[in-house]
Amino acid sequence: MPSYAIQLAQDLVRCPSVTPAEGGALDLMQDELCKLGFDCTRLPFGRGVARIDNLFARRGTSGPHFAFAGHIDVVPVGDFAKWQHDPFSGALHDGKLFGRGAADMKGGVAAFVAAVAEFIQHTPDLGSISLIITGDEEADADFGTVKMVEWMEVNKHVPDVCVVGEPTNPNQIGDVIKNGRRGSLSCHLQIDGTQGHVAYPHLADNPITRLLAMLEPVNGTELDGGNDYFDPSTANVTSIDTNNGAGNIIPSMVTAKFNIRFNTNHKSDDLIGWLEEHFEGVGGPWRATWRTSAQPFVTPVGAFTDLMQGAVEAVTGRKPVLSTSGGTSDARFITTICPVVEFGLVGKTMHQIDEHVYVADIDQLAKVYHEMLVQFFKDGF
Ligand SMILES: [Zn+2]
Structure with missing residues (x-):
């Protein structure tokens, strides 16, 4: 029994x-x-x-x-x-x-x-x-x-x-x-450009070029050295999407998603502030939507x-x-x-x-x- x-x-x-x-x-x-x-x-x-x-x-x-x-x-x-x-x-x-x-x-x-x-x-x-x-x-x-x-x-x-x-x-x-x-912070990032023929890139504005620079600090990296209680905070890109099936078109827009699992060295607002400053530094039009699911x-x-x-x-x-x-x-x-x-x-x-x-x-x-x-x-x- x-x-x-x-x-x-x-x-x-x-x-x-x-x-x-x-x-x-x-x-x-x-x-x-x-x-x-x-x-x-x-x-x-x-x-x-x-x-x-x-x-x-x-x-x-x-x-x-x-x-x-x-x-x-x-x-x-x-x-x-x-x-x-x-x-x-x-x-x-x-x-x-x-x-x-x-x-x-x-x-x-x-x-x-x-x-x-x-x-x-x-x-x-x-x-x-x-x-x-x-x-x-x-x-x-x-x-x-x-x-x-x-x-x-x-x-x-x-x-x-x-x-x-x-x-x-x-x-x-x-x-x-x-x-x-750890805390969890997700971002949905949209970058607009100008669509064009890949053979005439000077007539287009490829948003992927800027996206890659923007994602550089969150692309499979550690954000700190950890502390007494935590391993280093980590960041990973989970999706990149252009909806562009053609190989000869520079897309007009690209979106990306990434997630940060962060330790007590950070608060989500600080991470958001740091990354938005970085996005601004890369330049061009961008839009970020953030969700902090846990501190x-x-x-x-x-x-x-x-x-x-x-x-x-x-x-x-x-x-x-x-x-x-x-x-x-x-x-x-x-x-x-x-x-x-x-x-x-x-x-x-x-x-x-x-x-x-x-x-x-x-x-x-x-x-x-x-x-x-x-x-x-x-x-x-
Ligand atoms: Zn459970």
């Missing part, structure tokens, strides 16, 4: 909660958390097709206050026929749980709940524990954690610390805690990271390294209200066909989360 954590993970996988659909996953979470004595508040944000449901659940009203955060939405399954097991069946096979979201991150969310259920059996009235569960992490994340954090501030539910259960481990539970993430953040090494590393080591026997690698996560919103780290399942198969996790890992992760609670509440942190 599978453990409570594994059964709950299976039940969550059975909810088809591809963003923005809730698929019954938040209802299920709310039922389980109410049984454990949590006050549950549903927090729908956005309108129409963009409407997203979220769940904030808190047990206790006093401090200290520990929060877990995660998402129950999942990415689409891709080619359904390629899956060995129905991605929404919660199939257990060879000691693994298969399904969309098993790793990212319904297994982690189930482990939160199992850890809390165990913890409150022995220590029912120690401060507060909250779960911040969003349905909007995998898409634009406009109506999920960012809005929940605002609501938590207004309604005085700000925790002392928060652990996000994203799958941070590359191979084994105990490899990596993420204590920061970088770091939770510095200290009492909280020590405590989290200690809890992981106590259960797994392995001291996890602190890392700031990888894409953006919802921790970028939570860092604005309290110290945050991320620790979860093994992420190898996330977003893939046949996404799966070892069920033993779900149980071990629940033990790690339990140990985090024990250590946090032990000395009235």
Whole structure:
């Protein structure tokens, strides 16, 4: 008979909660958390097709206050026929749980709940524990954690610390805690010129010539030397397009896209200012549209990271390294209200066909989360 954590993970996988659909996953979470004595508040944000449901659940009203955060939405399954097991069946096979979201991150969310259920059996009235569960992490994340954090501030539910259960481990539970993430800045650049015959270039103005000069500082380069917590910031061109199929025409216009993954040496406005000055220096007409999807953040090494590393080591026997690698996560919103780290399942198969996790890992992760609670509440942190 599978453990409570594994059964709950299976039940969550059975909810088809591809963003923005809730698929019954938040209802299920709310039922389980109410049984454990949590006050549950549903927090729908956005309108129409963009409407997203979220769940904030808190047990206790006093401090200290520990929060877990995660998402129950999942990415689409891709080619359904390629899956060995129905991605929404919660199939257990060879000691693994298969399904969309098993790793990212319904297994982690189930482990939160199992850890809390165990913890409150022995220590029912120690401060507060909250779960911040969003349905909007995998898409634009406009109506999920960012809005929940605002609501938590207004309604005085700000925790002392928060652990996000994203799958941070590359191979084994105990490899990596993420204590920061890089920022992400995208640019769509359009440059206008004058179309003409390639044999008469003096009668045309080739916008590609200027584009190449403009892209020079962001063409597969490192922007700095990194710092104590981060690797160097990197920039890459992702698209160049002229819509020009003819080999004897100088195009009238070219567009390009590039993305910068940047560390805490920069703010997105500084990068934009620096690059626009460079574009101006190259000259000619240009138009840039910028999107900052995340600012970088770091939770510095200290009492909280020590405590989290200690809890992981106590259960797994392995001291996890602190890392700031990888894409953006919802921790970028939570860092604005309290110290945050991320620790979860093994992420190898996330977003893939046949996404799966070892069920033993779900149980071990629940033990790690339990140990985090024990250590946090032990000395009235
Ligand atoms: Zn995730």
